[in-house]
Amino acid sequence: MHVIRFLATRIIVYLLVVWIGVTIVFFVPRFVPGNPVDAMLGKMMSQGTNMDPKLVASMRQTLTELFGLEGTLWEQYSAFLTRVLLTRDFGPSLSYYPTPVSMLIGRALPWSLGLMLTALAISWTLGNFIGLLAGYHNKSIASKAIETTAMLVYPIPYYILALLLVILFAYVWPVFPFVFQVSGAPGTWQWMVSVAYNSFLPLMSIVIVSLGWWIISMKALAIDTKEEDFVQFARYRGANDNKVMIRYVARTAILPQITVLALSIGGVFGGSLITEILFGYPGMGSLIYKAILGSDYNLMVGAISLSIVAVATATLVLDILYPFIDPRIRYN
Amino acid sequence: MRLVKPRLVVGLVIVGVFLVLGVIAPLFAPEDPTAWNTYFRNKPPSSLHLMGTNNLGQDIFWLLTWSIRNSLWIGLSVAALATAIGVLVGMLAGFVGGFLDRVLTLCMDVVIAVPSLPILILISALLGGNASLVIIAMVLVIFNWPWPGRQARAMALSLREREFINVAQASGESTAKILILEILPFMLGWALANFVNTILVAIAAESGLAIIGLSSLKEATLGTMIYWAMQHQALLLEQWFWILSPILSIMLLFIGLFLVSTGWSDYFATRRGRQ
DSSP: OHHHHHHHHHHHHHHHHHHHHHHHHHHHHHHSSSOHHHHHHHHHHHTTOOOOHHHHHHHHHHHHHHTTOOSOHHHHHHHHHHIIIIIOOOOBOSTTTTSBHHHHHHHHHHHHHHHHHHHHHHHHHHHHHHHHHHHHTTTSHHHHHHHHHHHHHTTSOHHHHHHHHHIIIIIISOOSOSSOOOOSOTTSHHHHHHHHHHHHHHHHHHHHHHHHHHHHHHHHHHHHHHTSHHHHHHHHTTOOHHHIIIIIIIHHHHHHHHHHHHHHHHHHHHHHHHHHHHHTOTTHHHHHHHHHHTTOHHHHHHHHHHHHHHHHHHHHHHHHHHHHHOHHHHHO | OOSSOHHHHHHHHHHHHHHIIIIIGGGGOSSOTTSTTSSOTTOOOOSSSTTOBOTTSOBHHHHHHHHHHHHHHHHHHHHHHHHHHHHHHHHHHHHHOHHHHHHHHHHHHHHHHSOHHHHHHHHHHHHTTOOOHHHHHHHHHHHHTHHHHHHHHHHHHHHTTSHHHHHHHHTTOOHHHIIIIIIHHHHHHHHHHHHHHHHHHHHHHHHHHHHTTOSOSSSOOHHHHHHHHHHTTTTTTTOHHHHHHHHHHHHHHHHHHHHHHHHHHHHHHHHHHHO
Protein backbone atom coordinates (compact mmCIF):
# COMPACT_ATOMS: atom_id res chain seq x y z
CA MET A 1 0.00 0.00 0.00
CA HIS A 2 2.79 2.34 0.91
CA VAL A 3 4.37 1.99 -2.52
CA ILE A 4 1.09 2.65 -4.29
CA ARG A 5 0.48 5.79 -2.26
CA PHE A 6 4.02 6.93 -2.90
CA LEU A 7 3.71 6.37 -6.65
CA ALA A 8 0.27 8.00 -6.81
CA THR A 9 1.55 11.18 -5.14
CA ARG A 10 4.55 11.35 -7.44
CA ILE A 11 2.46 10.86 -10.56
CA ILE A 12 -0.08 13.49 -9.49
CA VAL A 13 2.72 15.97 -8.85
CA TYR A 14 4.25 15.08 -12.23
CA LEU A 15 1.00 15.67 -14.10
CA LEU A 16 0.44 18.96 -12.29
CA VAL A 17 4.00 20.09 -13.00
CA VAL A 18 3.66 19.35 -16.71
CA TRP A 19 0.22 20.95 -16.87
CA ILE A 20 1.20 24.11 -15.01
CA GLY A 21 4.50 24.46 -16.87
CA VAL A 22 2.80 24.09 -20.24
CA THR A 23 -0.02 26.42 -19.21
CA ILE A 24 2.48 29.12 -18.23
CA VAL A 25 4.23 28.70 -21.58
CA PHE A 26 0.86 29.11 -23.27
CA PHE A 27 -0.21 32.22 -21.39
CA VAL A 28 3.07 34.13 -21.24
CA PRO A 29 3.11 35.14 -24.95
CA ARG A 30 -0.52 36.18 -24.69
CA PHE A 31 0.01 38.52 -21.77
CA VAL A 32 3.35 39.97 -22.74
CA PRO A 33 2.93 43.21 -24.73
CA GLY A 34 3.54 42.89 -28.47
CA ASN A 35 2.46 39.73 -30.26
CA PRO A 36 4.73 37.32 -32.14
CA VAL A 37 2.98 37.92 -35.48
CA ASP A 38 3.69 41.65 -35.34
CA ALA A 39 7.26 40.93 -34.25
CA MET A 40 7.77 38.60 -37.21
CA LEU A 41 6.20 41.03 -39.69
CA GLY A 42 8.22 43.87 -38.24
CA LYS A 43 11.37 41.84 -38.70
CA MET A 44 10.51 41.11 -42.33
CA MET A 45 9.71 44.76 -43.06
CA SER A 46 12.92 45.95 -41.43
CA GLN A 47 14.91 43.79 -43.82
CA GLY A 48 14.01 46.35 -46.46
CA THR A 49 11.43 44.48 -48.49
CA ASN A 50 8.62 46.70 -49.66
CA MET A 51 5.36 44.80 -49.43
CA ASP A 52 1.94 45.95 -50.45
CA PRO A 53 -0.69 46.07 -47.69
CA LYS A 54 -2.74 43.22 -49.17
CA LEU A 55 0.22 40.90 -49.05
CA VAL A 56 0.93 41.97 -45.47
CA ALA A 57 -2.66 41.22 -44.50
CA SER A 58 -2.56 37.76 -46.03
CA MET A 59 0.78 37.11 -44.39
CA ARG A 60 -0.62 38.16 -41.07
CA GLN A 61 -3.40 35.65 -41.63
CA THR A 62 -0.96 32.83 -42.47
CA LEU A 63 1.32 33.57 -39.55
CA THR A 64 -1.60 33.73 -37.10
CA GLU A 65 -2.61 30.30 -38.34
CA LEU A 66 0.93 28.92 -38.23
CA PHE A 67 1.50 30.15 -34.68
CA GLY A 68 -1.75 28.65 -33.46
CA LEU A 69 -3.12 32.06 -32.52
CA GLU A 70 -6.48 31.61 -34.19
CA GLY A 71 -9.87 31.31 -32.51
CA THR A 72 -10.92 31.97 -28.95
CA LEU A 73 -8.47 31.69 -26.08
CA TRP A 74 -10.06 28.42 -24.99
CA GLU A 75 -9.79 26.89 -28.48
CA GLN A 76 -6.15 27.92 -28.69
CA TYR A 77 -5.47 26.53 -25.24
CA SER A 78 -6.99 23.13 -25.85
CA ALA A 79 -5.24 22.92 -29.24
CA PHE A 80 -1.95 23.81 -27.54
CA LEU A 81 -2.36 21.19 -24.81
CA THR A 82 -3.07 18.50 -27.42
CA ARG A 83 0.00 19.59 -29.36
CA VAL A 84 2.37 19.41 -26.40
CA LEU A 85 0.99 16.37 -24.63
CA LEU A 86 -0.22 14.16 -27.46
CA THR A 87 0.87 15.00 -30.99
CA ARG A 88 4.13 16.84 -30.24
CA ASP A 89 3.43 18.77 -33.43
CA PHE A 90 4.38 22.43 -33.20
CA GLY A 91 4.17 23.17 -36.88
CA PRO A 92 7.08 24.19 -39.09
CA SER A 93 10.05 26.15 -37.83
CA LEU A 94 10.32 29.56 -39.45
CA SER A 95 14.08 29.93 -39.37
CA TYR A 96 14.56 26.42 -40.78
CA TYR A 97 11.43 26.40 -42.93
CA PRO A 98 9.90 23.88 -43.69
CA THR A 99 11.62 21.57 -41.18
CA PRO A 100 9.05 20.72 -38.49
CA VAL A 101 9.84 21.96 -34.99
CA SER A 102 9.42 18.44 -33.60
CA MET A 103 12.26 17.22 -35.80
CA LEU A 104 14.64 19.97 -34.64
CA ILE A 105 13.77 19.19 -31.03
CA GLY A 106 14.21 15.48 -31.65
CA ARG A 107 17.71 16.20 -32.88
CA ALA A 108 18.67 18.54 -30.01
CA LEU A 109 17.11 16.79 -27.02
CA PRO A 110 19.44 13.72 -27.02
CA TRP A 111 22.45 16.06 -26.98
CA SER A 112 21.11 17.94 -23.94
CA LEU A 113 20.07 14.83 -22.06
CA GLY A 114 23.37 13.18 -22.91
CA LEU A 115 25.39 16.11 -21.59
CA MET A 116 23.30 16.47 -18.47
CA LEU A 117 23.04 12.79 -17.56
CA THR A 118 26.76 12.15 -18.20
CA ALA A 119 27.64 15.15 -16.06
CA LEU A 120 25.27 14.05 -13.29
CA ALA A 121 26.50 10.45 -13.39
CA ILE A 122 30.16 11.47 -13.16
CA SER A 123 29.69 14.12 -10.50
CA TRP A 124 27.27 12.07 -8.41
CA THR A 125 29.45 8.95 -8.34
CA LEU A 126 32.73 10.77 -7.88
CA GLY A 127 31.31 13.31 -5.42
CA ASN A 128 29.67 10.70 -3.23
CA PHE A 129 32.83 8.61 -3.22
CA ILE A 130 35.05 11.53 -2.26
CA GLY A 131 32.44 12.73 0.26
CA LEU A 132 32.26 9.26 1.81
CA LEU A 133 36.04 9.07 2.22
CA ALA A 134 36.18 12.61 3.59
CA GLY A 135 33.32 11.94 6.01
CA TYR A 136 34.56 8.56 7.17
CA HIS A 137 38.03 9.92 7.85
CA ASN A 138 36.80 13.34 8.92
CA LYS A 139 39.65 13.99 11.35
CA SER A 140 42.28 14.04 8.59
CA ILE A 141 43.71 17.21 7.08
CA ALA A 142 42.87 15.98 3.57
CA SER A 143 39.22 15.77 4.56
CA LYS A 144 39.18 19.39 5.72
CA ALA A 145 41.03 20.55 2.60
CA ILE A 146 38.55 18.72 0.37
CA GLU A 147 35.56 20.24 2.14
CA THR A 148 36.99 23.76 1.95
CA THR A 149 37.66 23.39 -1.78
CA ALA A 150 34.17 22.00 -2.34
CA MET A 151 32.62 24.92 -0.45
CA LEU A 152 34.51 27.41 -2.57
CA VAL A 153 33.50 25.79 -5.87
CA TYR A 154 29.89 24.82 -5.19
CA PRO A 155 28.31 28.31 -5.00
CA ILE A 156 29.63 29.29 -8.45
CA PRO A 157 26.95 29.05 -11.17
CA TYR A 158 27.66 26.62 -14.04
CA TYR A 159 27.83 29.28 -16.70
CA ILE A 160 30.27 31.45 -14.79
CA LEU A 161 32.62 28.51 -14.52
CA ALA A 162 31.90 27.74 -18.18
CA LEU A 163 32.96 31.27 -19.14
CA LEU A 164 36.10 30.98 -17.08
CA LEU A 165 36.96 27.62 -18.67
CA VAL A 166 36.36 29.05 -22.16
CA ILE A 167 38.61 32.01 -21.45
CA LEU A 168 41.33 29.84 -19.93
CA PHE A 169 41.34 26.74 -22.14
CA ALA A 170 39.96 27.93 -25.44
CA TYR A 171 41.43 31.40 -25.48
CA VAL A 172 44.44 32.02 -23.23
CA TRP A 173 45.76 28.48 -23.60
CA PRO A 174 43.85 27.08 -26.59
CA VAL A 175 43.84 23.33 -25.98
CA PHE A 176 40.09 22.97 -26.51
CA PRO A 177 37.94 24.30 -29.34
CA PHE A 178 36.23 27.67 -28.96
CA VAL A 179 33.31 26.60 -31.17
CA PHE A 180 31.63 23.21 -31.04
CA GLN A 181 32.46 21.46 -34.31
CA VAL A 182 32.06 17.71 -34.71
CA SER A 183 33.80 15.87 -37.54
CA GLY A 184 33.19 12.44 -39.03
CA ALA A 185 30.00 10.53 -39.73
CA PRO A 186 27.75 9.81 -36.72
CA GLY A 187 28.52 6.44 -35.15
CA THR A 188 32.11 6.20 -36.34
CA TRP A 189 35.09 6.14 -34.02
CA GLN A 190 36.34 9.47 -35.31
CA TRP A 191 32.95 11.03 -34.60
CA MET A 192 32.86 9.73 -31.03
CA VAL A 193 36.34 11.04 -30.30
CA SER A 194 35.46 14.42 -31.72
CA VAL A 195 32.22 14.56 -29.71
CA ALA A 196 34.10 13.72 -26.52
CA TYR A 197 36.79 16.30 -27.31
CA ASN A 198 34.26 19.02 -28.08
CA SER A 199 32.03 18.23 -25.12
CA PHE A 200 34.84 18.15 -22.60
CA LEU A 201 34.72 21.79 -21.47
CA PRO A 202 30.91 22.07 -21.22
CA LEU A 203 30.85 18.75 -19.37
CA MET A 204 33.56 19.84 -16.95
CA SER A 205 31.84 23.12 -16.15
CA ILE A 206 28.79 21.19 -14.95
CA VAL A 207 30.73 18.35 -13.28
CA ILE A 208 33.04 20.57 -11.23
CA VAL A 209 30.25 22.68 -9.76
CA SER A 210 27.87 19.84 -8.92
CA LEU A 211 30.74 17.73 -7.59
CA GLY A 212 31.10 20.33 -4.82
CA TRP A 213 27.57 19.81 -3.60
CA TRP A 214 27.73 15.99 -3.57
CA ILE A 215 30.98 16.10 -1.61
CA ILE A 216 29.62 18.52 1.00
CA SER A 217 26.34 16.68 1.51
CA MET A 218 27.80 13.16 1.45
CA LYS A 219 30.45 14.15 3.94
CA ALA A 220 27.81 15.39 6.39
CA LEU A 221 25.70 12.25 5.90
CA ALA A 222 28.68 9.92 6.35
CA ILE A 223 29.74 11.67 9.57
CA ASP A 224 26.24 11.22 11.00
CA THR A 225 25.92 7.62 9.87
CA LYS A 226 29.24 6.40 11.18
CA GLU A 227 28.18 7.31 14.72
CA GLU A 228 25.07 5.12 14.50
CA ASP A 229 24.80 2.04 16.71
CA PHE A 230 24.78 -0.51 13.92
CA VAL A 231 28.04 0.86 12.53
CA GLN A 232 29.67 0.86 15.97
CA PHE A 233 28.45 -2.70 16.46
CA ALA A 234 30.00 -3.81 13.16
CA ARG A 235 33.25 -2.24 14.26
CA TYR A 236 33.20 -3.98 17.65
CA ARG A 237 32.57 -7.24 15.85
CA GLY A 238 35.92 -6.63 14.20
CA ALA A 239 34.75 -6.04 10.65
CA ASN A 240 37.36 -4.70 8.28
CA ASP A 241 37.40 -0.89 8.13
CA ASN A 242 36.79 -0.58 4.40
CA LYS A 243 33.98 -3.08 4.65
CA VAL A 244 32.32 -1.01 7.38
CA MET A 245 32.67 2.09 5.25
CA ILE A 246 31.16 0.58 2.11
CA ARG A 247 28.66 -1.95 3.43
CA TYR A 248 27.38 -0.08 6.45
CA VAL A 249 28.02 3.64 6.10
CA ALA A 250 27.80 4.11 2.31
CA ARG A 251 24.71 1.98 1.86
CA THR A 252 22.77 3.99 4.40
CA ALA A 253 24.10 7.45 3.63
CA ILE A 254 23.58 7.13 -0.12
CA LEU A 255 19.77 6.95 0.11
CA PRO A 256 19.04 10.65 0.74
CA GLN A 257 21.50 11.47 -2.02
CA ILE A 258 19.28 9.66 -4.53
CA THR A 259 16.31 11.83 -3.59
CA VAL A 260 18.42 14.95 -3.97
CA LEU A 261 19.62 13.68 -7.35
CA ALA A 262 16.01 13.63 -8.57
CA LEU A 263 15.41 17.14 -7.20
CA SER A 264 18.56 18.53 -8.78
CA ILE A 265 17.75 17.57 -12.35
CA GLY A 266 15.69 20.72 -13.00
CA GLY A 267 18.44 23.02 -11.75
CA VAL A 268 21.17 21.25 -13.69
CA PHE A 269 19.08 21.34 -16.84
CA GLY A 270 18.39 25.05 -16.44
CA GLY A 271 22.04 25.84 -15.81
CA SER A 272 23.21 23.70 -18.71
CA LEU A 273 20.91 25.59 -21.12
CA ILE A 274 23.10 28.66 -20.68
CA THR A 275 26.31 26.60 -20.70
CA GLU A 276 25.23 25.13 -24.05
CA ILE A 277 24.67 28.57 -25.52
CA LEU A 278 28.11 29.76 -24.38
CA PHE A 279 29.83 26.75 -25.96
CA GLY A 280 27.59 26.49 -29.02
CA TYR A 281 26.79 22.91 -27.91
CA PRO A 282 24.03 21.61 -30.23
CA GLY A 283 21.39 20.89 -27.55
CA MET A 284 18.11 22.45 -26.43
CA GLY A 285 19.79 25.56 -25.02
CA SER A 286 21.32 26.49 -28.35
CA LEU A 287 18.09 25.60 -30.14
CA ILE A 288 16.06 27.90 -27.90
CA TYR A 289 18.69 30.60 -28.36
CA LYS A 290 18.53 30.34 -32.16
CA ALA A 291 14.75 30.47 -31.97
CA ILE A 292 14.97 33.68 -29.93
CA LEU A 293 17.48 35.30 -32.30
CA GLY A 294 15.34 34.41 -35.32
CA SER A 295 11.99 35.30 -33.65
CA ASP A 296 11.01 31.71 -34.45
CA TYR A 297 7.90 31.58 -32.29
CA ASN A 298 6.88 27.97 -32.95
CA LEU A 299 10.38 26.68 -32.23
CA MET A 300 10.67 28.77 -29.07
CA VAL A 301 7.36 27.62 -27.59
CA GLY A 302 7.87 24.01 -28.69
CA ALA A 303 11.41 23.72 -27.37
CA ILE A 304 10.60 25.36 -24.05
CA SER A 305 7.47 23.32 -23.37
CA LEU A 306 9.20 20.07 -24.26
CA SER A 307 12.16 21.01 -22.03
CA ILE A 308 9.73 21.29 -19.15
CA VAL A 309 8.16 17.93 -19.99
CA ALA A 310 11.61 16.32 -20.34
CA VAL A 311 12.85 17.61 -16.97
CA ALA A 312 9.65 16.56 -15.21
CA THR A 313 9.80 13.10 -16.78
CA ALA A 314 13.45 12.55 -15.87
CA THR A 315 12.63 13.54 -12.28
CA LEU A 316 9.63 11.20 -12.20
CA VAL A 317 11.66 8.25 -13.50
CA LEU A 318 14.26 8.70 -10.76
CA ASP A 319 11.53 9.07 -8.17
CA ILE A 320 9.82 5.88 -9.27
CA LEU A 321 13.09 3.97 -9.16
CA TYR A 322 13.64 5.10 -5.59
CA PRO A 323 11.44 2.49 -3.81
CA PHE A 324 13.37 -0.25 -5.61
CA ILE A 325 16.58 1.09 -4.11
CA ASP A 326 15.42 1.96 -0.61
CA PRO A 327 14.27 -1.19 1.23
CA ARG A 328 12.65 0.89 3.96
CA ILE A 329 10.09 2.20 1.50
CA ARG A 330 9.64 -1.14 -0.24
CA TYR A 331 8.78 -3.21 2.79
CA ASN A 332 6.98 -0.73 5.00
CA MET B 1 33.74 24.81 21.14
CA ARG B 2 33.87 28.19 19.52
CA LEU B 3 30.45 29.54 18.70
CA VAL B 4 31.27 31.73 15.72
CA LYS B 5 33.02 29.72 13.04
CA PRO B 6 35.73 31.33 10.92
CA ARG B 7 33.56 30.41 7.94
CA LEU B 8 30.88 32.87 9.00
CA VAL B 9 33.43 35.63 9.63
CA VAL B 10 35.11 35.19 6.23
CA GLY B 11 31.71 35.18 4.55
CA LEU B 12 30.60 38.32 6.38
CA VAL B 13 33.80 40.14 5.42
CA ILE B 14 33.38 39.26 1.73
CA VAL B 15 29.70 40.23 1.70
CA GLY B 16 30.57 43.40 3.62
CA VAL B 17 33.11 44.43 0.96
CA PHE B 18 30.48 43.92 -1.74
CA LEU B 19 27.92 45.94 0.22
CA VAL B 20 30.41 48.81 0.41
CA LEU B 21 31.20 48.49 -3.32
CA GLY B 22 27.55 48.17 -4.30
CA VAL B 23 25.76 50.51 -1.90
CA ILE B 24 28.21 53.22 -0.87
CA ALA B 25 30.73 53.41 -3.75
CA PRO B 26 28.14 54.12 -6.51
CA LEU B 27 27.17 57.32 -4.68
CA PHE B 28 30.59 58.73 -5.53
CA ALA B 29 30.57 57.82 -9.22
CA PRO B 30 31.55 61.05 -11.03
CA GLU B 31 29.22 60.43 -13.99
CA ASP B 32 26.75 57.81 -15.14
CA PRO B 33 29.20 54.99 -15.89
CA THR B 34 26.85 53.33 -18.39
CA ALA B 35 27.11 56.34 -20.75
CA TRP B 36 29.44 55.82 -23.70
CA ASN B 37 32.45 57.97 -24.51
CA THR B 38 32.64 59.72 -21.17
CA TYR B 39 36.37 59.14 -21.02
CA PHE B 40 39.23 58.31 -23.39
CA ARG B 41 38.98 54.73 -24.60
CA ASN B 42 41.14 51.74 -23.67
CA LYS B 43 43.09 53.44 -20.89
CA PRO B 44 45.15 51.13 -18.68
CA PRO B 45 44.48 51.20 -14.94
CA SER B 46 45.74 54.37 -13.27
CA SER B 47 44.98 56.48 -10.22
CA LEU B 48 42.37 58.25 -12.34
CA HIS B 49 40.71 55.03 -13.54
CA LEU B 50 41.29 52.25 -11.05
CA MET B 51 40.53 49.50 -13.56
CA GLY B 52 41.12 51.49 -16.71
CA THR B 53 38.53 52.35 -19.32
CA ASN B 54 37.03 50.10 -21.98
CA ASN B 55 36.62 50.59 -25.72
CA LEU B 56 33.25 52.25 -25.16
CA GLY B 57 34.87 54.97 -23.10
CA GLN B 58 33.38 53.79 -19.81
CA ASP B 59 35.25 53.70 -16.53
CA ILE B 60 35.38 50.00 -15.65
CA PHE B 61 35.58 50.47 -11.88
CA TRP B 62 32.51 52.69 -11.65
CA LEU B 63 30.65 50.45 -14.10
CA LEU B 64 31.44 47.52 -11.82
CA THR B 65 30.10 49.31 -8.75
CA TRP B 66 26.84 50.13 -10.54
CA SER B 67 26.55 46.54 -11.70
CA ILE B 68 27.07 45.24 -8.18
CA ARG B 69 24.47 47.68 -6.91
CA ASN B 70 21.79 46.51 -9.36
CA SER B 71 22.61 42.83 -8.86
CA LEU B 72 22.39 43.25 -5.09
CA TRP B 73 19.12 45.11 -5.49
CA ILE B 74 17.61 42.17 -7.39
CA GLY B 75 19.00 39.66 -4.92
CA LEU B 76 17.82 41.52 -1.84
CA SER B 77 14.33 42.32 -3.07
CA VAL B 78 13.66 38.82 -4.40
CA ALA B 79 15.03 37.22 -1.23
CA ALA B 80 13.01 39.48 1.06
CA LEU B 81 9.72 38.88 -0.75
CA ALA B 82 10.22 35.15 -1.37
CA THR B 83 11.28 34.47 2.22
CA ALA B 84 8.37 36.50 3.63
CA ILE B 85 5.79 34.75 1.43
CA GLY B 86 7.34 31.34 2.00
CA VAL B 87 7.50 31.66 5.77
CA LEU B 88 3.91 32.92 6.02
CA VAL B 89 2.43 30.27 3.73
CA GLY B 90 4.54 27.50 5.25
CA MET B 91 3.60 28.48 8.80
CA LEU B 92 -0.05 28.58 7.91
CA ALA B 93 0.09 25.17 6.21
CA GLY B 94 1.99 23.51 9.04
CA PHE B 95 0.00 25.08 11.85
CA VAL B 96 -3.53 24.78 10.47
CA GLY B 97 -2.93 21.34 8.91
CA GLY B 98 -5.67 19.25 7.30
CA PHE B 99 -6.98 20.03 3.84
CA LEU B 100 -5.38 23.48 3.63
CA ASP B 101 -2.01 21.92 4.43
CA ARG B 102 -2.40 19.30 1.73
CA VAL B 103 -3.34 21.86 -0.93
CA LEU B 104 -0.53 24.26 0.01
CA THR B 105 2.05 21.46 0.17
CA LEU B 106 1.02 20.25 -3.25
CA CYS B 107 1.32 23.82 -4.58
CA MET B 108 4.82 24.13 -3.17
CA ASP B 109 5.94 20.75 -4.51
CA VAL B 110 4.64 21.60 -7.97
CA VAL B 111 6.18 25.08 -8.16
CA ILE B 112 9.54 23.68 -7.02
CA ALA B 113 9.46 21.08 -9.75
CA VAL B 114 8.56 23.44 -12.62
CA PRO B 115 11.86 24.34 -14.31
CA SER B 116 11.98 28.11 -13.93
CA LEU B 117 14.83 29.04 -16.24
CA PRO B 118 13.13 28.03 -19.53
CA ILE B 119 10.09 30.08 -18.48
CA LEU B 120 12.26 33.08 -17.59
CA ILE B 121 13.98 32.73 -20.95
CA LEU B 122 10.60 32.70 -22.71
CA ILE B 123 9.35 35.80 -20.89
CA SER B 124 12.56 37.76 -21.51
CA ALA B 125 12.75 36.63 -25.13
CA LEU B 126 9.23 37.83 -25.83
CA LEU B 127 9.99 41.14 -24.16
CA GLY B 128 13.02 41.38 -26.44
CA GLY B 129 15.58 42.84 -24.05
CA ASN B 130 13.01 45.27 -22.69
CA ALA B 131 12.35 43.19 -19.62
CA SER B 132 12.75 45.50 -16.66
CA LEU B 133 14.57 44.25 -13.61
CA VAL B 134 11.28 44.52 -11.70
CA ILE B 135 9.56 41.98 -13.96
CA ILE B 136 12.49 39.57 -13.71
CA ALA B 137 12.51 39.98 -9.93
CA MET B 138 8.78 39.29 -9.76
CA VAL B 139 9.09 36.06 -11.73
CA LEU B 140 11.98 34.98 -9.51
CA VAL B 141 9.83 35.55 -6.41
CA ILE B 142 7.10 33.34 -7.86
CA PHE B 143 9.54 30.48 -8.34
CA ASN B 144 11.51 30.85 -5.12
CA TRP B 145 9.00 31.15 -2.28
CA PRO B 146 8.27 27.39 -1.96
CA TRP B 147 11.78 26.52 -0.73
CA PRO B 148 11.43 28.52 2.51
CA GLY B 149 7.76 27.54 2.46
CA ARG B 150 8.47 23.82 2.76
CA GLN B 151 10.97 24.32 5.54
CA ALA B 152 8.70 26.70 7.46
CA ARG B 153 5.90 24.16 7.20
CA ALA B 154 8.07 21.42 8.67
CA MET B 155 9.08 23.70 11.55
CA ALA B 156 5.52 24.83 12.25
CA LEU B 157 4.41 21.20 12.21
CA SER B 158 6.81 20.27 14.98
CA LEU B 159 6.22 23.47 16.97
CA ARG B 160 2.48 22.87 16.94
CA GLU B 161 2.90 19.99 19.38
CA ARG B 162 4.90 22.02 21.89
CA GLU B 163 3.51 22.87 25.32
CA PHE B 164 3.46 26.64 25.02
CA ILE B 165 1.44 26.52 21.81
CA ASN B 166 -1.14 24.32 23.49
CA VAL B 167 -1.35 26.78 26.36
CA ALA B 168 -1.81 29.67 23.94
CA GLN B 169 -4.52 27.78 22.10
CA ALA B 170 -6.28 26.75 25.25
CA SER B 171 -6.32 30.33 26.47
CA GLY B 172 -8.22 31.30 23.34
CA GLU B 173 -5.56 33.09 21.30
CA SER B 174 -6.43 33.61 17.63
CA THR B 175 -4.50 31.62 15.00
CA ALA B 176 -3.00 34.78 13.54
CA LYS B 177 -1.74 35.88 16.93
CA ILE B 178 -0.21 32.50 17.72
CA LEU B 179 1.50 32.39 14.35
CA ILE B 180 3.00 35.83 14.67
CA LEU B 181 3.76 35.99 18.40
CA GLU B 182 4.62 32.38 19.21
CA ILE B 183 5.84 30.62 16.07
CA LEU B 184 7.42 33.35 13.95
CA PRO B 185 10.18 34.20 16.48
CA PHE B 186 11.39 30.60 16.25
CA MET B 187 11.71 30.85 12.50
CA LEU B 188 13.61 34.11 12.23
CA GLY B 189 17.09 32.70 12.74
CA TRP B 190 16.58 30.03 10.17
CA ALA B 191 14.75 32.39 7.80
CA LEU B 192 17.85 34.61 7.76
CA ALA B 193 20.00 31.75 6.43
CA ASN B 194 17.40 31.09 3.79
CA PHE B 195 17.19 34.79 2.95
CA VAL B 196 20.94 34.93 2.27
CA ASN B 197 20.73 31.80 0.13
CA THR B 198 17.87 33.23 -1.94
CA ILE B 199 19.93 36.38 -2.64
CA LEU B 200 22.45 34.07 -4.26
CA VAL B 201 19.85 32.16 -6.26
CA ALA B 202 18.22 35.34 -7.55
CA ILE B 203 21.47 37.01 -8.60
CA ALA B 204 22.54 33.76 -10.28
CA ALA B 205 19.30 33.53 -12.28
CA GLU B 206 19.43 37.15 -13.41
CA SER B 207 23.08 37.03 -14.42
CA GLY B 208 22.47 33.78 -16.30
CA LEU B 209 19.78 35.48 -18.35
CA ALA B 210 21.91 38.58 -18.77
CA ILE B 211 24.95 36.72 -20.09
CA ILE B 212 22.95 35.53 -23.08
CA GLY B 213 21.49 39.01 -23.52
CA LEU B 214 18.03 38.30 -22.16
CA SER B 215 17.96 40.49 -19.09
CA SER B 216 17.32 44.20 -19.06
CA LEU B 217 19.96 45.48 -21.46
CA LYS B 218 19.46 49.04 -20.35
CA GLU B 219 20.57 48.54 -16.78
CA ALA B 220 24.02 47.50 -15.62
CA THR B 221 24.15 44.27 -13.61
CA LEU B 222 27.05 41.88 -13.17
CA GLY B 223 25.53 39.69 -15.89
CA THR B 224 24.90 42.45 -18.44
CA MET B 225 28.42 43.74 -17.85
CA ILE B 226 29.77 40.34 -18.96
CA TYR B 227 27.38 40.40 -21.92
CA TRP B 228 28.52 43.86 -23.05
CA ALA B 229 32.16 42.90 -22.64
CA MET B 230 31.67 39.82 -24.82
CA GLN B 231 29.60 41.71 -27.38
CA HIS B 232 32.31 44.33 -27.74
CA GLN B 233 35.16 41.84 -28.12
CA ALA B 234 36.76 42.41 -24.73
CA LEU B 235 38.53 39.06 -25.16
CA LEU B 236 40.11 39.88 -28.50
CA LEU B 237 41.11 43.32 -27.27
CA GLU B 238 42.53 41.70 -24.14
CA GLN B 239 40.54 43.98 -21.87
CA TRP B 240 40.86 41.65 -18.94
CA PHE B 241 39.52 44.03 -16.33
CA TRP B 242 36.32 44.50 -18.28
CA ILE B 243 35.46 40.84 -18.70
CA LEU B 244 37.12 39.31 -15.65
CA SER B 245 36.06 41.80 -12.98
CA PRO B 246 32.33 40.90 -13.17
CA ILE B 247 33.13 37.16 -13.48
CA LEU B 248 35.39 37.21 -10.43
CA SER B 249 32.94 39.45 -8.57
CA ILE B 250 30.14 36.93 -9.06
CA MET B 251 32.38 34.08 -7.92
CA LEU B 252 33.57 35.93 -4.81
CA LEU B 253 30.15 37.31 -3.92
CA PHE B 254 28.58 33.86 -4.20
CA ILE B 255 31.28 32.22 -2.11
CA GLY B 256 30.75 34.96 0.49
CA LEU B 257 26.95 34.54 0.50
CA PHE B 258 27.23 30.76 0.69
CA LEU B 259 29.65 30.94 3.62
CA VAL B 260 27.35 33.38 5.46
CA SER B 261 24.29 31.23 4.83
CA THR B 262 25.83 27.90 5.92
CA GLY B 263 27.93 29.51 8.66
CA TRP B 264 24.88 31.23 10.09
CA SER B 265 22.73 28.09 10.09
CA ASP B 266 25.54 26.21 11.86
CA TYR B 267 25.89 29.00 14.40
CA PHE B 268 22.16 29.18 14.87
CA ALA B 269 21.86 25.40 15.31
CA THR B 270 24.62 25.35 17.94
CA ARG B 271 23.11 28.28 19.78
CA ARG B 272 19.70 26.69 19.78
CA GLY B 273 21.23 23.44 20.99
CA ARG B 274 22.59 25.24 24.05
CA GLN B 275 19.31 26.68 25.20
